[in-house]
Amino acid sequence: MSFDVPDACTLPTVDRPLRLAEFDRLFAAVREVEVVAPTHARMRLVGRDGLAARVRDLAARETACCSFFDFTVSAAVSADDEVVVLDIEVPVAYADVLASLAQRARAVSAGSTP
Numbered sequence: 001m002s003f004d005v006p007d008a009c010t011l012p013t014v015d016r017p018l019r020l021a022e023f024d025r026l027f028a029a030v031r032e033v034e035v036v037a038p039t040h041a042r043m044r045l046v047g048r049d050g051l052a053a054r055v056r057d058l059a060a061r062e063t064a065c066c067s068f069f070d071f072t073v074s075a076a077v078s079a080d081d082e083v084v085v086l087d088i089e090v091p092v093a094y095a096d097v098l099a100s101l102a103q104r105a106r107a108v109s110a111g112s113t114p
Helices: 013-027 051-065 092-109
Strands: 030-037 040-047 070-077 082-089
Touching: 013 051, 013 092, 030 092, 040 051, 040 092, 051 070, 051 082, 082 092
Parallel strands: none
Antiparallel strands: 030 040, 040 082, 070 082
């Protein structure tokens, strides 16, 4: 499954495959993807201690190069794992980018090879 990078992204082309691989590693922790609206997706992730920090770090770096993303990270600790809720919102013009990202998260979390 491919992911088309929008023209608005300022991440150097050579770094884009590495960033996509980072998202894929994160998406392996996704347990649920909810499309709240065409411009708003919510992902529930479960993983080891440090998951919330990883999500926040990647979200901050992604916002730096793709400023149209608005990430909100909420975290809690369960008995054995961290549970993170990641809300992603975009302007209407980038709804297709968000849909593609949500589809990729579902595929990766289901064990499909992108």
